[in-house]
Amino acid sequence: MLFNVVLGIWITAGIVIGFMMPPAIGLVHSTVMYFHVPMAIAMLTAFLIAAWRGIQWLRTRDPRHDAASLAYAEVGAFFGIIATMTGSIWAGANWQSYWNWDAQQIGIVGTLLTYGALFALRSAVDDDDKKRDLWAVYAIFGVIAAIFLTYVFRRLVPSLHPNDTLTKSAPGYRLTLWFNVFGYIMLLVRVAGLRARFETARERLKELSWAMS
Amino acid sequence: MGYVLVVALLTWGGVFFYMLRLEKLARSVEADVRRIEQQSAVATSPTKTDTAPLETAPREKELV
Numbered sequence: 001m002l003f004n005v006v007l008g009i010w011i012t013a014g015i016v017i018g019f020m021m022p023p024a025i026g027l028v029h030s031t032v033m034y035f036h037v038p039m040a041i042a043m044l045t046a047f048l049i050a051a052w053r054g055i056q057w058l059r060t061r062d063p064r065h066d067a068a069s070l071a072y073a074e075v076g077a078f079f080g081i082i083a084t085m086t087g088s089i090w091a092g093a094n095w096q097s098y099w100n101w102d103a104q105q106i107g108i109v110g111t112l113l114t115y116g117a118l119f120a121l122r123s124a125v126d127d128d129d130k131k132r133d134l135w136a137v138y139a140i141f142g143v144i145a146a147i148f149l150t151y152v153f154r155r156l157v158p159s160l161h162p163n164d165t166l167t168k169s170a171p172g173y174r175l176t177l178w179f180n181v182f183g184y185i186m187l188l189v190r191v192a193g194l195r196a197r198f199e200t201a202r203e204r205l206k207e208l209s210w211a212m213s
Numbered sequence: 214m215g216y217v218l219v220v221a222l223l224t225w226g227g228v229f230f231y232m233l234r235l236e237k238l239a240r241s242v243e244a245d246v247r248r249i250e251q252q253s254a255v256a257t258s259p260t261k262t263d264t265a266p267l268e269t270a271p272r273e274k275e276l277v
Contacts, residue, residue, distance in 0.1 A: 004236070008229055015225060019218045035221075187228075194235045201242040208249045 007186055014180040021176055024169045029093035033166055036086035038180040039079045040108070042188045044146060046076025047115075049192075051143040054136030064200050066132040069139050070122070071195035075188055077115045084108050095160060104161035107149035114145045 018034030027033075053069035056062070087105065092098040099105065118138040125131040154161050166177045 004229075004233065007232075011225055011229075012222065015218070015221050019221070187232075191228075191232055191235070194232065194239050198235060198239040198242060201239060201246050204246045205242060205249070208246065208253070212249070212253065 039083035043079040054139035068196040103154040103159040
């Protein structure tokens with residue numbers, strides 16, 4: 001309960017502070033960056049945790065790790081959709097075009113399509129253990145693809161996407177950015193943790209109902 | 214800008230209530246699991262009528 005209250009106040013404060021900040025140097029609008037950048041960082045964090053929990057499943061065979069891996073990947077993909085949408089809004093304000101096939105835009109869409117395909121592949125397997133084994137491998141593959149597509153790709157080809165605009169700005173901008181990054185990572189941990197708990201309990205309930213019938 | 218801030222706060226409110234609802238659902242399913250596990254533990258626990266070796270022991274002694 002206390003965590004929910006802290007989270008509620010933290011993110012509300014982050015949104016309000018983000019809207020109150022003046023535009024960063026060299027940009028027409030930068031408000032959306034306080035949500036776009038934290039969402040993208042939270043997305044990559046989620047995919048990294050999903051891969052780690054997948055490895056934990058392979059090592060321990062504890063289904064709670066598989067449930068957590070899937071939950072982190074799902075919430076990460078949701079954060080990725082928001083990062084894409086907010087990035088597009090930012091591009092519309094600063095590049096006068098919502099979509100212009102920039103390397104970063106292609107990269108994040110590629111990441112989301114990759115995870116979409118991985119979710120579809122997981123749902124196509126009926127056997128629970130096989131599904132969990134395959135998902136662990138998918139999660140490892142997914143995070144490697146995500147790091148390449150969202151971080152490396154735009155540095156290999158020409159891109160308009162700016163790097164380190166806020167982190168190289170005045171301390172107030174950096175503080176607001178990291179305040180929001182921390183808030184959205186807390187939200188990620190909370191929501192993915194709850195989804196994993198719910199899924200684990202639901203699976204156990206299914207097993208018990210099957211055993212009793 | 215004020216309008217966008219209101220939309221952002223309303224969206225966050227929606228996510229927050231989804232989170233609270235998810236927590237309530239998880240607690241409810243976990244309570245169901247605990248209840249069924251307790252019921253099945255009671256149903257399979259040993260009772261005095263199951264302790265056949267204790268009842269048969271004196272008879273074995275009599276036979277000897």
